[in-house]
Amino acid sequence: MKLTVNGDTLQLDGTTIADLVSQLELTGRRLAVEVNREIIPKSEHGGYRLHDGDVVEIVHAIGGG
Amino acid sequence: MSDLLTIAGNTYSSRLLIGTGKYKDFDETREAIETSGAEIVTVAIRRTNIGQNADEPNLLDFISPDRYTILPNTAGCFSAEDAVRCCKLARELLDGHDLVKLEVLGDQKTLYPNITHTLKAARELIDDGFKVMVYTNDDPIVAKELEDMGCVAVMPLGSLIGSGLGILNPHNIRLILEEASVPIIVDAGVGTASDASLAMEMGCDGVLLNSAVAHANKPVLMASAMKKAIEAGREAFLAGRMPRKAYATASSPLDGISR
Numbered sequence: 001m002k003l004t005v006n007g008d009t010l011q012l013d014g015t016t017i018a019d020l021v022s023q024l025e026l027t028g029r030r031l032a033v034e035v036n037r038e039i040i041p042k043s044e045h046g047g048y049r050l051h052d053g054d055v056v057e058i059v060h061a062i063g064g065g
Numbered sequence: 066m067s068d069l070l071t072i073a074g075n076t077y078s079s080r081l082l083i084g085t086g087k088y089k090d091f092d093e094t095r096e097a098i099e100t101s102g103a104e105i106v107t108v109a110i111r112r113t114n115i116g117q118n119a120d121e122p123n124l125l126d127f128i129s130p131d132r133y134t135i136l137p138n139t140a141g142c143f144s145a146e147d148a149v150r151c152c153k154l155a156r157e158l159l160d161g162h163d164l165v166k167l168e169v170l171g172d173q174k175t176l177y178p179n180i181t182h183t184l185k186a187a188r189e190l191i192d193d194g195f196k197v198m199v200y201t202n203d204d205p206i207v208a209k210e211l212e213d214m215g216c217v218a219v220m221p222l223g224s225l226i227g228s229g230l231g232i233l234n235p236h237n238i239r240l241i242l243e244e245a246s247v248p249i250i251v252d253a254g255v256g257t258a259s260d261a262s263l264a265m266e267m268g269c270d271g272v273l274l275n276s277a278v279a280h281a282n283k284p285v286l287m288a289s290a291m292k293k294a295i296e297a298g299r300e301a302f303l304a305g306r307m308p309r310k311a312y313a314t315a316s317s318p319l320d321g322i323s324r
Binding site: 010029060063064 | 084085086087088094107108109110111112113115116123124125135137138140141150153154155157158159226227253273274275276
């Protein structure tokens with residue numbers, strides 16, 4: 001399926017958020033994920049099924065004041 | 066002497082809060098922050114780079130949430146909506162951690178706080194259970210309004226973010242302090258150690274800074290200077306300074322001089 005992830009188009013081979021995170025080689029990272037502007041808790045990443053056209057945001061902590 | 070800073074029921078022995086932006090690398094970030102003695106450390110929340118190498122280092126591997134109170138900051142948000150969204154992402158990222166620094170900016174040139182959006186965002190966040198430490202201007206009326214709303218700390222600017230101009234209007238900071246019953250933390254504008262000392266001598270509860278350390282020629286040494294400046298300023302405040310006088314008062318007795 002085709003997703004928009006952090007503003008870029010991406011082809012996902014799997015079906016869940018966990019699949020997406022794995023495809024991006026981000027498994028185990030401290031992340032937060034939004035799908036269509038709704039936060040999906042970490043505990044649900046394994047079971048949450050994404051759909052074609054979903055807009056996903058993946059964020060993490062960086063240096064800042 | 067026990068003299069702790071209490072924010073939202075948690076106590077801290079350091080009154081220096083420090084940012085993690087603009088350091089050369091994460092090793093320098095870690096060393097500067099360790100040296101500063103700060104216990105509360107701000108971070109920003111940003112999109113993860115997609116397609117980057119998987120072993121790219123992560124800030125929180127260097128600044129551990131087990132050791133520091135991580136204070137997610139909404140820096141870069143120019144609307145209440147964006148700031149609230151950022152805080153919710155941060156709470157998810159940090160496993161339910163609900164202490165946040167709210168900062169809603171007005172424009173790119175000044176990074177001056179947009180107060181109408183700040184008030185709106187603060188209200189929404191507090192209603193959603195967040196503990197809000199709020200960046201604001203040095204307007205005592207706004208500061209009081211934010212406190213009355215339920216912000217756990219009010220953080221007026223000394224001068225513009227990243228300017229290093231120090232505390233430009235100490236009289237306003239003093240007005241804010243006179244009315245405050247939550248911690249008042251000078252946030253933004255501190256350029257060097259004396260600026261931080263001045264804030265503490267006036268009775269501020271803490272100082273939040275980033276550029277003053279990160280942009281010093283020797284950040285780790287400046288972190289050490291800031292630690293001492295905060296402690297010295299705090300002790301001077303607690304000691305109570307002597308009154309200012311227009312004319313001299315001799316320190317030695319004036320009588321009994323051999324003539």
